[in-house]
Amino acid sequence: MKIINICGARPNFMKIAPLMRAFGKRPQIQPLLVHTGQHYDENMSNLFFKQLNIPEPDINLEVGSGSHAVQTAEIMKKFEPIVLEHKPDMVLVVGDVNSTIACGLVAVKLGVRLVHVEAGLRSFDRGMPEEINRVLTDSISDDLFVTEPSGMENLKREGVPDERVHLVGNVMIDTLRANLDKARESDILARLDLKPRQYAVATLHRPSNVDDPKVFGRILDAFDHIQRDMPIVFPMHPRTLHNLAKIGLKDRVDSMKRLRVIEPQGYLDFLRLTGDACCVLTDSGGIQEESTILGVWCLTLRENTERPVTIDQGTNTLVGTQTDRIIAAYDQCRKAPPPTDRVPALWDGQAAERIADILLRYA
Numbered sequence: 062m063k064i065i066n067i068c069g070a071r072p073n074f075m076k077i078a079p080l081m082r083a084f085g086k087r088p089q090i091q092p093l094l095v096h097t098g099q100h101y102d103e104n105m106s107n108l109f110f111k112q113l114n115i116p117e118p119d120i121n122l123e124v125g126s127g128s129h130a131v132q133t134a135e136i137m138k139k140f141e142p143i144v145l146e147h148k149p150d151m152v153l154v155v156g157d158v159n160s161t162i163a164c165g166l167v168a169v170k171l172g173v174r175l176v177h178v179e180a181g182l183r184s185f186d187r188g189m190p191e192e193i194n195r196v197l198t199d200s201i202s203d204d205l206f207v208t209e210p211s212g213m214e215n216l217k218r219e220g221v222p223d224e225r226v227h228l229v230g231n232v233m234i235d236t237l238r239a240n241l242d243k244a245r246e247s248d249i250l251a252r253l254d255l256k257p258r259q260y261a262v263a264t265l266h267r268p269s270n271v272d273d274p275k276v277f278g279r280i281l282d283a284f285d286h287i288q289r290d291m292p293i294v295f296p297m298h299p300r301t302l303h304n305l306a307k308i309g310l311k312d313r314v315d316s317m318k319r320l321r322v323i324e325p326q327g328y329l330d331f332l333r334l335t336g337d338a339c340c341v342l343t344d345s346g347g348i349q350e351e352s353t354i355l356g357v358w359c360l361t362l363r364e365n366t367e368r369p370v371t372i373d374q375g376t377n378t379l380v381g382t383q384t385d386r387i388i389a390a391y392d393q394c395r396k397a398p399p400p401t402d403r404v405p406a407l408w409d410g411q412a413a414e415r416i417a418d419i420l421l422r423y424a
């Protein structure tokens with residue numbers, strides 16, 4: 062059974078790693094790995110392949126950056142001949158990035174079975190490019206693998222037949238659990254002169270937060286308050302870095318002595334950094350899940366989340382982008398450590414194994 066597996070952007074790499082490993086263990090499965098090249102910087106891509114032992118991609122489409130239409134179209138144009146040449150039994154896509162929908166569309170139009178891992182998540186915010194990618198990918202997928210109960214409800218409501226949908230747990234958490242011991246050996250705290258629980262970590266890259274100077278400005282006002290209390294380490298996404306100067310906020314960032322902007326980090330250093338933080342301030346999807354398992358407060362700088370289990374059974378709080386609300390939530394984090402005994406069902410490190418076993422039914 063030949064499966065073409067797609068990865069393209071940073072959050073895909075942690076999800077594809079345990080799947081490639083699980084497929085590699087099963088002689089009935091012949092996995093091929095296609096990297097679309099949506100992310101291409103050394104520390105947005107290559108470093109993750111090395112640290113997570115992901116096999117070299119069999120094919121790299123090298124599409125690079127572009128507007129949504131250009132990027133999606135380029136991926137489709139370059140992926141179609143690959144499917145025609147390799148004639149896979151299925152194409153597997155993960156997450157909600159442009160590479161996910163682009164390769165999904167190519168597969169179904171060529172009559173190839175489409176598998177979506179991390180299906181069913183909904184923010185109900187159509188202003189997010191990822192929400193469009195999720196809704197569209199789920200609507201054309203043949204097999205939908207879901208991480209949390211809300212995903213099952215969403216797909217049922219949208220009329221997806223039960224037999225296509227499987228609650229299997231979270232492949233991103235497979236990777237976290239497999240790498241925790243190695244991450245503990247990272248010396249990043251010493252290098253940055255930080256003490257456990259006495260610093261915060263920030264990550265921001267959503268267009269709604271970093272493209273609008275008003276919103277980004279309000280968030281920076283909150284960061285200014287927090288950095289007077291403890292250092293904030295801010296591994297900055299290339300999109301955010303490009304924007305800072307463009308929207309006139311670079312000086313504001315430079316003026317905060319304890320807001321420490323660093324390069325995007327590799328997986329192991331970033332895991333150590335978040336695992337030992339007092340709290341994480343973020344607009345990422347994956348970090349809401351990772352901080353839940355790490356038992357670290359997560360303040361999500363958005364008005365909604367597609368991952369509600371991280372609030373019900375985790376350490377996540379939605380704090381929006383108003384300065385006062387962010388500061389109030391931070392003050393709460395300072396008062397007590399988060400609960401550590403709440404783990405969403407099936408987030409046990411075995412999700413990829415379950416997925417591989419289910420797919421074997423088609424072998």
Ligand code: UD1
Pocket residue numbers: 070071072099100101102105106126127157158159160190191266298299300303346
């Ligand atoms: C993409 C995903 C988002 C995911 C994020 C994680 C979509 C719609 N969005 O957003 O869901 O959370 O990745 O990182 O697919 N750039 C570089 N080097 C790189 C990659 C990007 O400099 O290796 C710059 C490019 O100039 C580009 C910008 O970052 O303009 C944005 O990259 P892109 O992949 O389009 O989207 P992200 O904002 O990273």
